[in-house]
Amino acid sequence: MTTKSSLRILAAFVAMLLFAAGCNVPATEKPATAEELSQMNRDFAAALNAKDAVAAANCYADDATLYPPNESAVTGRADILNYWKGAIEAGATNVSVKTIATGSEGNLGWETGQFQMDIKTPDGKVVVDKGRYTELLKRNTDGKWVSTMGMWNADAPPAP
Numbered sequence: 001m002t003t004k005s006s007l008r009i010l011a012a013f014v015a016m017l018l019f020a021a022g023c024n025v026p027a028t029e030k031p032a033t034a035e036e037l038s039q040m041n042r043d044f045a046a047a048l049n050a051k052d053a054v055a056a057a058n059c060y061a062d063d064a065t066l067y068p069p070n071e072s073a074v075t076g077r078a079d080i081l082n083y084w085k086g087a088i089e090a091g092a093t094n095v096s097v098k099t100i101a102t103g104s105e106g107n108l109g110w111e112t113g114q115f116q117m118d119i120k121t122p123d124g125k126v127v128v129d130k131g132r133y134t135e136l137l138k139r140n141t142d143g144k145w146v147s148t149m150g151m152w153n154a155d156a157p158p159a160p
Contacts, residue, residue, distance in 0.1 A: 031104045032145065037111050037137060038099040040145050045095040048117070051088050057081035060147045061138060067151040069131075091120025097133070109137040109145060115152060130155045 040059050047055035057080045060066075066074040066083060074083045095117040102111045116130045133152035137145045 037102040053085035094118040107139040
């Protein structure tokens with residue numbers, strides 16, 4: 001066998017391997033729209049405004065974690081439910097969100113945005129809290145985007 005024919009056989013073999021490898025690459029999914037990714041936070045704000053802590057908690061995955069400002073992490077839907085129940089009982093209301101940016105890759109996504117909410121202080125005054133948030137999202141088995149990790153911070157320092 002000549003060197004030339006050995007190179008042709010080797011080239012044909014490499015071409016078949018590359019073709020076979022390409023057949024095993026999963027089809028890339030179309031990225032989620034900003035509308036789809038930001039729906040979680042719109043549903044969440046509506047739930048808090050309706051004083052429905054269960055609906056608010058259902059915006060999160062079972063094993064999600066919250067990182068509230070100046071507080072310990074809150075992990076798991078049951079603890080997230082209690083956290084938002086406490087926020088509702090403490091007077092969180094008039095919650096609104098505004099998406100700034102989103103992105104996704106397959107079943108994982110993210111959203112950043114701004115929030116605003118009214119909070120009643122123990123003396124009955126209403127304080128407007130404004131800030132920014134980041135959500136890491138995943139598409140659940142029903143095709144709905146839920147938060148796996150949420151973090152936010154206020155524009156102003158906490159009230160004394």
